[in-house]
Amino acid sequence: DTGVSQNPRHKITKRGQNVTFRCDPISEHNRLYWYRQTLGQGPEFLTYFQNEAQLEKSRLLSDRFSAERPKGSFSTLEIQRTEQGDSAMYLCASSLTAGGYETQYFGPGTRLLVL
């Protein structure tokens, strides 16, 4: 399978704990995006990388959230001191900005439940 993969698929944690999610994009895709999705809503943009550079962060991304893409390949999203409001599906997408347009390919998501 050469699609976008995310791990873990599900995570249950207690309030106050730190969690880290991993995203492996499609090989050679230069852009990587993180989104958050709550029940009944569409995905909300959090941040994106062009290669290893983090180019933009949404205001939704509080200082408890940090994302990295150290070698321009996989990415991690860490949430520190989790809160119940962080419970959501966290989606990763990758794209290749070539050919004049960009299409994002999404992973299956990591579902986080904070108790």
Added chain:
Amino acid sequence: DAKTTQPPSMDCAEGRAANLPCNHSTISGNEYVYWYRQIHSQGPQYIIHGLKNNETNEMASLIITEDRKSSTLILPHATLRDTAVYYCIVGHPIRNRDDKIIFGKGTRLHILP
């Protein structure tokens, strides 16, 4: 806020064509119309995109009005596996720092047996 307006839900009989409308009256001249769908518990899946000409691929057809203020996604022969939330999004072909990709709530399409 999303730049698009879609009906919250629609039903379609299996085997019939599903026509999903989208209004994007504030679309700018160089913005594309993209369609994604999300099947329950999965990540969104790209379907199709277009600028001003009608487009067709193996999944669907996209009809964009001449004034580009609305479009329709057509699934020609809907199956039960097409039950999903369908998102219509407008954006530039290459996202830049000032371009926000905003998903609305989409249209929940139910394919009825």
